[in-house]
Amino acid sequence: MTPALKESKFLQEGVLTPEEFVRAGDLLVFKCPTWSWAGGLPEKAVPYLPSDKQFLITKKLPCRSRYREEGAEPKKGEMVDDDWLAVTSAIKDGEEVIPDMVEDKKEKKPEVDDDDEDIPDMEEFDVEDNLVENDPAASNTVPNIQSTRTYDISITYDKYYLTPKIWLLGYAENGRLLTPQEIFMDISADHAGKTVTVEPHPHLGTPFAYIHPCKHASVMKKFVGRIMETGRTPEVEFYLLLFLKFIGIVIPTIAYDNTFEYGL
Amino acid sequence: MEGKNILQFQSWVSSIDSAFWYELGRLKLNEFKLDQSAVPIHAYYGTGYPGVPxxxxxNLDAFKKDFKAPSYHYKMPGELHNTNTIESFKTLDKKKLSETISKQIWEDIESGKAIKDPSLLNRFAVITYVDLKKYHYYYWFSFPSIQSEEPCISLKNELLSDVLSQSQIQQFKNGLEPIRDKEPFFVLNLTGDSVSVHPFQEIETIKSTAKELIIGFMDPGYQDGILGWPLRNLLPLLRKLGLKIVKILSFKYPPENSKDILSRVFTVEIGDYKSNNGVPVSLASWEKNHKGELKPKFLNLSNTMDHKQLAESAV
Structure with a gap:
C-alpha cells in the first residue's frame, strides 16, 4: 500500500492529495450543484476521505447524439486541445499499455432492440382502468429525454495516480444500461477502447466505464504551466473544474455542467 | 407573460441507481424475506436547469433511517412495497395504496404536521418486484396529489428580477444561504425595501404580521411556465392557512456565470379543496413508462449484476 500523499504537489506534478481532492470537490459542488458528494457502500469506504465524501456524482446527463454517428473527427489544433492530442498520441505509440476491453476484437454486436424490449411477464399487463386519470394540470411532455441517452458521471480519487478518476454509466432511451460497446459510441475516437475500461465502481460495486487516469497528472501539469505563464498561480480548489474541461474532449456529446470559465 | 392559465406541473421521471437494486436484493434475502409490508424509503431531487430534465x-442510501439528501438536493419520503411474485405485483390494489397516501397527506395538512415538516407533502409509493435469479426488476411509482375542485390558475408569471430590486435579490440570496440545504419550501417577508428569508415552519407567524410575502420552493421543473411537482401539495396547505391568491417563487440555482436569473415568480389563484369524511379528492399519478404508457418500468441488469456473465464479457 502506498501511503496517502500528504504534501501538495499540484503545481509541480499536477497531482492531488486526498485533502485537496475534497477541497476541489467542495468547489465543484458549490459551482455546479448538479454534482454531489456521496458515501457509497460503507464497507468500501477509504479511510483517507471523509465517510460522506468518498466520491462525486452527477446523474442523468443528456447525451443527445452519438459521437461516432456524427462522424466528426476532431481536427488537430481546432476543437481539441493540443496537449490532450499529445497525450493520446503518446498512448498510441505504446508508451503505456492499458488494459483494453475492445482489444480482443470480441466486439459483440450491440443488442439494440430498445423498442422491442418487451417486459417479460408483462405482455398481459393491461392498463388498469381504475388507474387512468384525467389530470389537466400534469405536464407529461418530456422533450427529448425519453428519446435520448443519459449518463451518470462519477469522480473518485485514485490513490495510485494521485488524480481524479472519471467513471461513466450510460442508459439507453428506455432506461436500460448501455453495454461497453454502446458507451464507446459516445467517446471520442481517440479514446474509446484505448483509455476506457469497464470495472466495478469502487464505492458502488456496480460496473462503470472509466477513463484510465495514467495521463491525467501530466495533462493537468501542462495546464497549470500554461496558466502560470500568464503570471497567475492556479489554486488547487479549481482542479476539478479545469480537469472537466479536458474530460469534455473525451466525451464531447455528453452535456455535463461546463459553464465555468477560468479565463485562459 | 400574462393570462389566465391552468397551473401546469411537470410529472416526475424516476431514476433508480443500480446500486439500489443490489441493496434491495440483499435486504430481501437477509431481512424482508417473504414479508411484503411497506418499507420506508427516501428519494431526492434538485432544482431544474433549462433543457436538462x-x-x-x-440511490443506495434510500433505506437509511437517517437519510440525508446531498447538498442542493431535497428529500422526499416514500414507502416501498416489494412483492414476492409477479402475480402479487400485478394484483396489488394500487388505487387503494395511492388513496391511503393521499389521506395521510391530507391529515398532515389538516393537523398542521405538514407545516413542521413540509417534505411530508410529497409522500410517494413505489411497488417493486425483483427476480433475483434473472436480475429483472419491475417497479412503479405513484405520486399522489390532492386535487382542487377548480384548477389552480397562474395569473401572472414574472422574472424574479422584475419583482425584486437588485438589492432585494442580494438580501434574498444571503437569507437563503443558511437554510438552502434544509428546506424545500421557504417564505420571503417583504417590508419596504428589505427582504428576509424564513424556513416554511415560520409561515403562521410571518403571515400574521407581514405586509407582503412570497412563498418560495426549490423547483425541479425545467421548462418555462411549468412548475415542479413538489408545489402541488403545498397549495392545499397554503389554502388551509387562508391564502387564496399568493405569490410563488419558483427557485432554481442559476448555472455559474449565468447572467440570467432563472427563478420566476408566479401569482397563483389557489382553488378550493374538499374532503369527504377525511378522504380528499386526489390523483394517484402513477408514473408512465418511457413510451408514455401507464405501465410499470422494467430494468434488466443481468449483464451487469450476473457475475458469471460479467466475467465472460470482461475477458
Whole structure:
C-alpha cells in the first residue's frame, strides 16, 4: 500500500492529495450543484476521505447524439486541445499499455432492440382502468429525454495516480444500461477502447466505464504551466473544474455542467 | 407573460441507481424475506436547469433511517412495497395504496404536521418486484396529489428580477444561504425595501404580521411556465392557512456565470379543496413508462449484476 500523499504537489506534478481532492470537490459542488458528494457502500469506504465524501456524482446527463454517428473527427489544433492530442498520441505509440476491453476484437454486436424490449411477464399487463386519470394540470411532455441517452458521471480519487478518476454509466432511451460497446459510441475516437475500461465502481460495486487516469497528472501539469505563464498561480480548489474541461474532449456529446470559465 | 392559465406541473421521471437494486436484493434475502409490508424509503431531487430534465433520484442510501439528501438536493419520503411474485405485483390494489397516501397527506395538512415538516407533502409509493435469479426488476411509482375542485390558475408569471430590486435579490440570496440545504419550501417577508428569508415552519407567524410575502420552493421543473411537482401539495396547505391568491417563487440555482436569473415568480389563484369524511379528492399519478404508457418500468441488469456473465464479457 502506498501511503496517502500528504504534501501538495499540484503545481509541480499536477497531482492531488486526498485533502485537496475534497477541497476541489467542495468547489465543484458549490459551482455546479448538479454534482454531489456521496458515501457509497460503507464497507468500501477509504479511510483517507471523509465517510460522506468518498466520491462525486452527477446523474442523468443528456447525451443527445452519438459521437461516432456524427462522424466528426476532431481536427488537430481546432476543437481539441493540443496537449490532450499529445497525450493520446503518446498512448498510441505504446508508451503505456492499458488494459483494453475492445482489444480482443470480441466486439459483440450491440443488442439494440430498445423498442422491442418487451417486459417479460408483462405482455398481459393491461392498463388498469381504475388507474387512468384525467389530470389537466400534469405536464407529461418530456422533450427529448425519453428519446435520448443519459449518463451518470462519477469522480473518485485514485490513490495510485494521485488524480481524479472519471467513471461513466450510460442508459439507453428506455432506461436500460448501455453495454461497453454502446458507451464507446459516445467517446471520442481517440479514446474509446484505448483509455476506457469497464470495472466495478469502487464505492458502488456496480460496473462503470472509466477513463484510465495514467495521463491525467501530466495533462493537468501542462495546464497549470500554461496558466502560470500568464503570471497567475492556479489554486488547487479549481482542479476539478479545469480537469472537466479536458474530460469534455473525451466525451464531447455528453452535456455535463461546463459553464465555468477560468479565463485562459 | 400574462393570462389566465391552468397551473401546469411537470410529472416526475424516476431514476433508480443500480446500486439500489443490489441493496434491495440483499435486504430481501437477509431481512424482508417473504414479508411484503411497506418499507420506508427516501428519494431526492434538485432544482431544474433549462433543457436538462430533473429526475427524482433513488440511490443506495434510500433505506437509511437517517437519510440525508446531498447538498442542493431535497428529500422526499416514500414507502416501498416489494412483492414476492409477479402475480402479487400485478394484483396489488394500487388505487387503494395511492388513496391511503393521499389521506395521510391530507391529515398532515389538516393537523398542521405538514407545516413542521413540509417534505411530508410529497409522500410517494413505489411497488417493486425483483427476480433475483434473472436480475429483472419491475417497479412503479405513484405520486399522489390532492386535487382542487377548480384548477389552480397562474395569473401572472414574472422574472424574479422584475419583482425584486437588485438589492432585494442580494438580501434574498444571503437569507437563503443558511437554510438552502434544509428546506424545500421557504417564505420571503417583504417590508419596504428589505427582504428576509424564513424556513416554511415560520409561515403562521410571518403571515400574521407581514405586509407582503412570497412563498418560495426549490423547483425541479425545467421548462418555462411549468412548475415542479413538489408545489402541488403545498397549495392545499397554503389554502388551509387562508391564502387564496399568493405569490410563488419558483427557485432554481442559476448555472455559474449565468447572467440570467432563472427563478420566476408566479401569482397563483389557489382553488378550493374538499374532503369527504377525511378522504380528499386526489390523483394517484402513477408514473408512465418511457413510451408514455401507464405501465410499470422494467430494468434488466443481468449483464451487469450476473457475475458469471460479467466475467465472460470482461475477458
Amino acid at each position: 430533473t429526475h427524482l433520484f433513488v
